[in-house]
Amino acid sequence: MKMARRTFGFILLLSMFSFLTGFSAEEKELKATYLWQTTLIATEPDQILTFAKEQGVNLVYLKIDITRKASYYQSFIKKASEAGVKVQALGGLASWGLEQNRPKIMAFVDWVIAYNKSAADTEKISGIHFDIEPYVMPEWKTAEQASIMRQWMGNVDAYIERAQLDPTLEIGCDIPFWLDKTYLPDDSTTTISEWLISKHDQITVMAYRDRADGSNSISSLVPQELNWADQLGKKALVAVETKESSEGNFVTFYEEGKTYMNAELSKLPSLLSPHPSYVGTAIHSYEYWKPLKE
Known part of the structure; x- marks a missing residue:
């Protein structure tokens, strides 16, 4: 009887501990933005962080x-850190999918690793985010596609291995929603999207649409990527566009403005709740989002 009481007491205590620690460890939903114009952190750092606070x-x-010295970034990253904003290093060009440009990618990763070694804790970069889009090159739509894909995959393997020299770095990349129909040249059962998700800690699915639910909506375009991320234990954000688009009004929130966009994005946690991989949204980009009408 005493043993039963002790066992029950231990289970109750363990349950309470799990509840309390689980509650305290619960992660806040991520809301990210891209900042492409590096010079803005010198000319308007406070405006950037004020906007970030206003928009969550x-x-x-x-x-x-990487031609700039570490000191150029330290002040802004420290201010961001103190404001509760993490900073990841963004880099990438379509041509970074080609093997000939691997040295440029490695130099970028090496710069980040060296930067973190010399930076104070509040000045450190928390991750590397790659925006490599070889599929926008004309060659992608030719017989060269298989070769380009192999080169891209080789570059990914190389930068992942190098970036892991700093275990504090979270490694992520952008993936367009439609790439999940493109299979690997040497594996007809695996798509390049699934392969990319398997390689990275975090992925951002570019689901450029201007409404959260319904047909041809943000939530309708991402389930396949989120399913893979669920299965692979990865984190996934869903990205939207605020830049004026020649592809049509439905691609961007440029016409609707901030209030409408925030209302639509607020629906996503519920719509995507079946996916444990879903951790938040990303807005492309600060330069276009900030002047967007209310």
Whole structure:
């Protein structure tokens, strides 16, 4: 009887501990934005962080110009850290999908690793975010596609291995929603999207639409990517556009403005709740989002 009481007491205590620690460890939903114009962190750092606070942004993908010294970034990243905003190093070009440009990618990763070694805790970069889009090159739509994909995959393997030299870095990349129909050249059962998700800690699915639910909506375009991320234990954000688009009004929130966009994005946690991989949204980009009408 005493043993039963002790067992029950232990289970109750363990349950209470799990509840309390689980509650305290619960992560806040991420709201990210891209910042491509590196010079803005010098000309308007306070405006950037004020805007971030107003809009609930807690993650910035900051374009890193590796020709600049570490000191150029330290002040802004420290201010961001103190404001509860993490900064990830943003880099990438379509041509970074080609093997000939691997040295540029490695130099970028090496710069980030070296930067973190010399930076104070509040000045550190929390991750690297790659925006490599070889599928926009004309060659992608030719017989060269398989070769380009192999080169891209080789570059990904190389930068993942190098970035892991700093275990504190979270490694992420952008993936367009429609890439989940493109299979690997040497594996007809696996798409390039699934492969990319398997390689990274975090992915951002570019689901450029201007409404949260319904047909041809944000939530309708991402289930396949989120399913893979669920299965692979990865984190996934869903990205939207605020830049004027020649592809049609439905692609961007440019016409509708901030209030409408925020209302639509607020629906996503509920709509995507079946997916444990879903951790938040990303808005492309600060430069277009800030002047957007209310």
